[in-house]
Amino acid sequence: MVVDSAKPFPTSEPPATPTRTAKPNVPEMRPSMLEALMTAPTVYEISNLDVFYGAYKAVRGVNMTIRKNQITAFIGPSGCGKTTVLRCLNRMNDLIAGARIEGKVVYHGVDLYGPDVSATEVRRRIGMVFQKPNPFPKSIYDNIAYGPRINGVRDRKKLDEIVEKSLRGAALWDEVKDRLKSSALGMSGGQQQRLCIARTIAVEPEVVLMDEPCSALDPIATARIEELMRELKQKYTIVIVTHNMQQAARTSDCTAFYTAELDKTGQRFGQLVEYDVTAKIFSNPSDTRTENYITGRFG
Amino acid sequence: MQQLVSALDLRPRRTWRTTKNTIMTVLLGAAVVAVAIPLVLVMVSVFAKGGSILFKSFPDFLTKDIPPTRAAGPGMGPAIVGTLMITGMATLIAVPLGVMGAIYLHEYGGQSKFAQLVRFLAMVMTGVPSIVMGLFIYVVWTLNFKLQGFGGALALACLMLPIVINASEQMLKLVPNGLREASYALGATKARTVLTIVLPAASSGIVSGSLLAVARAAGETAPLLFTIGATRVLNTSLFHGDDTALSARIFENAKEAVANAQERGWGAALALVLLTFTLTVVARVITAFATRRK
Numbered sequence: 001m002v003v004d005s006a007k008p009f010p011t012s013e014p015p016a017t018p019t020r021t022a023k024p025n026v027p028e029m030r031p032s033m034l035e036a037l038m039t040a041p042t043v044y045e046i047s048n049l050d051v052f053y054g055a056y057k058a059v060r061g062v063n064m065t066i067r068k069n070q071i072t073a074f075i076g077p078s079g080c081g082k083t084t085v086l087r088c089l090n091r092m093n094d095l096i097a098g099a100r101i102e103g104k105v106v107y108h109g110v111d112l113y114g115p116d117v118s119a120t121e122v123r124r125r126i127g128m129v130f131q132k133p134n135p136f137p138k139s140i141y142d143n144i145a146y147g148p149r150i151n152g153v154r155d156r157k158k159l160d161e162i163v164e165k166s167l168r169g170a171a172l173w174d175e176v177k178d179r180l181k182s183s184a185l186g187m188s189g190g191q192q193q194r195l196c197i198a199r200t201i202a203v204e205p206e207v208v209l210m211d212e213p214c215s216a217l218d219p220i221a222t223a224r225i226e227e228l229m230r231e232l233k234q235k236y237t238i239v240i241v242t243h244n245m246q247q248a249a250r251t252s253d254c255t256a257f258y259t260a261e262l263d264k265t266g267q268r269f270g271q272l273v274e275y276d277v278t279a280k281i282f283s284n285p286s287d288t289r290t291e292n293y294i295t296g297r298f299g
Numbered sequence: 300m301q302q303l304v305s306a307l308d309l310r311p312r313r314t315w316r317t318t319k320n321t322i323m324t325v326l327l328g329a330a331v332v333a334v335a336i337p338l339v340l341v342m343v344s345v346f347a348k349g350g351s352i353l354f355k356s357f358p359d360f361l362t363k364d365i366p367p368t369r370a371a372g373p374g375m376g377p378a379i380v381g382t383l384m385i386t387g388m389a390t391l392i393a394v395p396l397g398v399m400g401a402i403y404l405h406e407y408g409g410q411s412k413f414a415q416l417v418r419f420l421a422m423v424m425t426g427v428p429s430i431v432m433g434l435f436i437y438v439v440w441t442l443n444f445k446l447q448g449f450g451g452a453l454a455l456a457c458l459m460l461p462i463v464i465n466a467s468e469q470m471l472k473l474v475p476n477g478l479r480e481a482s483y484a485l486g487a488t489k490a491r492t493v494l495t496i497v498l499p500a501a502s503s504g505i506v507s508g509s510l511l512a513v514a515r516a517a518g519e520t521a522p523l524l525f526t527i528g529a530t531r532v533l534n535t536s537l538f539h540g541d542d543t544a545l546s547a548r549i550f551e552n553a554k555e556a557v558a559n560a561q562e563r564g565w566g567a568a569l570a571l572v573l574l575t576f577t578l579t580v581v582a583r584v585i586t587a588f589a590t591r592r593k
Contacts, residue, residue: 095483097409124486134477137500146495147485196481203485 037253037277040067043207043237044089048103051084051093059084059270062103064256071229071238073248073278076258076293081270082241085258086209088112089239090126091119124151127205131212133192135184135199140167140176143184143195147203162202170198171228190221197228201236208232210240214247226251245294248278255281257290342572349569352562360566365531365548371559375567377533378548382574384537385448385527385544386517389455393516394509396456397463401505404464405471406493418468424461432457433522446528448542454522459512466508470501503586510582514575520546545571 044066051059059081066072066089074082084093091112093099105112112122135143144163145153153159163180167173172194176187184195193213200208210229214222222244229238229251242248248255256275260268274287285291311317353360356373363374400417408414436454444450474497482492498505528541529551545567552564 090484092480092484095480120483120486120488123484128480128484130477130480130484132477134475134481136478136481136496146482146487150485150487150491199481199485 034277034279037067037070040070042066043068043108045106046085046104047106049085049088049105050102051081051088052098052100052102053096054098056267057269062272064272064275066237066239067254068237069233069235070253071233071240071251073252073255074239074241074258075243075245075248075255076270076273077260078243079268079270080258080260082256082258083211084270085272086211086239086241089207089209090128091122092128094119124203125205126207126209127200127203128209129193129196129200129211129213131215133189133196133216135187135192135195137183137185139181140184140187140195141180143199144202147199151203166198166202169201169232170194171224172198188221190217190224193217193221193225194228197225197232201232205236207237207239210238212241212243215243222247245282249282252278254278257281257285257287257293259289259293345565345568345572348562349565349567352566353569361570364533365543365563367531368552368555368560369557373563373566375545375548375563375570377530378543378545378567379570379574380533380535381448381527381542381544382517382546382571384535385451385523385542386455386513388449388452388537389459389516390509390513392452392456393459393463393512397460397509397512398467398505400460400464401467401471402493402498405468406489406497421461421464424457425465428521429454429458429519430521430524433524433526436522437525441526446526446541447539448527448534448537450526451523451542451544452537454526455516455519458519458522459509459516462512462515463509466511467501467505470504470508471497473504474500502589506582506586510579513578517575517578518546518571520550523547524550545574 042065044064046062046064046066049059049062050057062081062085074086076082087093088101088105089107089112093101101113107122107126110117136146138146141163144166145159148159148162153162164173164177167176172191175191176195184192187195193216197208197213214225217225226247229240232238233253240248240252254276255278257273258270259273260270263269274281274285274290276286281290282294285294352373360373360375361379362376365374365377366372400421404414404418408417433454436450436457440453441447441450478496478500479492482496483489487495523544523546527544527547529547530541530543534540534542548567549564549571552560552567555561555564
């Protein structure tokens, strides 16, 4: 499934040399599993998405379908537009002055950038976890309760329940249950990031977007968050941007590979090269650029 | 053992670089001393000359009415009450307006033409001499409503406003954008994000900035000269009759050629210093307490 129509599958180029270096391991997939992946209900239908920052067209011509209860990974080198596309999925880019899009981002049949769509309503349903853990300078309890309180939950007992459920969901409850009233800023980086995940799932979103959630964490904290993601996908649809290809291979169901290219005027722009089930991307990619990237030969 | 020591010489070496370091350290130390000298001298002379009357007749000096200029004896009560009321009213006007202005400038206005104009005007206003503010209030307020404490409060509020706006905007700039994004990502509206996340995070800085403005206003004399009038008896109304303030009393007493008046002037100066100091400490303690509880 090659998405980039401008550059068709480069059959004329010589095949990649067989001496492949460290390619991430992905479990073998039986055809029935592949079938199940490709037929899951659609959550996002992105068509011909261009993203502009002012006059600069940063990301060009993205087409992809994101499916329900799957983990979709965005990989690619820095500056290739992964985060930019991710931030279009809950209209976070609206907050950047001069950012706008062309094309369509359709979420459950509704155009997210349609005239009657409120960005606040969109973000209520589509949560986001950021690269840097960003807990509010409040207590652990108040961090989790912030979202439910926005939605009008005032009842103390109900809030207590939500806080416990969310912290359990983020595998953090046992570590913090005795100090819910203490400041979230006193936690370790890994705990803070799990707190941010707990805060996101406290409002029961339909989709959780994660922007390099493990880049500031050590391998143990990363493993916990990956485990958490696999649990969360039973209930939520997850889209994750990552620089760690092993992570994409380990956790995701589908992977989208982006690159940065130069256009005729010499401007850098990001584009989607290939989007497929993870097992295929990491074992038998259709595009040589994907092949080169995942085997560690960039270009 | 002996060989090892001679092979690895880790003793500090004297080079041009270390010499430069020493020279600069001495220069910086000298600058600190030079800055501290006037500050210490001011404090020493205020305590030495004002201390005698303030502490000898304590607490009469702080509570009694002001005696006639040439008479001896304590009494600054009306001026202390006047300073507290006038500065307090000015704070009530300037701080909410200034903080709201700063929120508009930083969170809503951004780089729009109007916001830039307001920001520029606030900057220019910081540099306007305080006596000009006094004149302005004299023309638009005092000529219509007679001399009263409220006119002085308005003049001081005009002085404080740009300081509060600038300080608060700087503090809002320091709030990490990640916090705003986190709030928006949970579906919060802009107003809610500003009220529940941004303002609390910036509160201690905003309080410090406002305090600076209060301290500055409490010591201003020029804007009060033609707005509040003068009185030697207690006036507890900001809207009826002449009022007085510590700074105005310092000015009145210092220009007299009578020792009794001059002594009272120094006493008033010390009272003003102590008042500002107390306000600062109290506000700091309150903010420290408020932020720790979160």
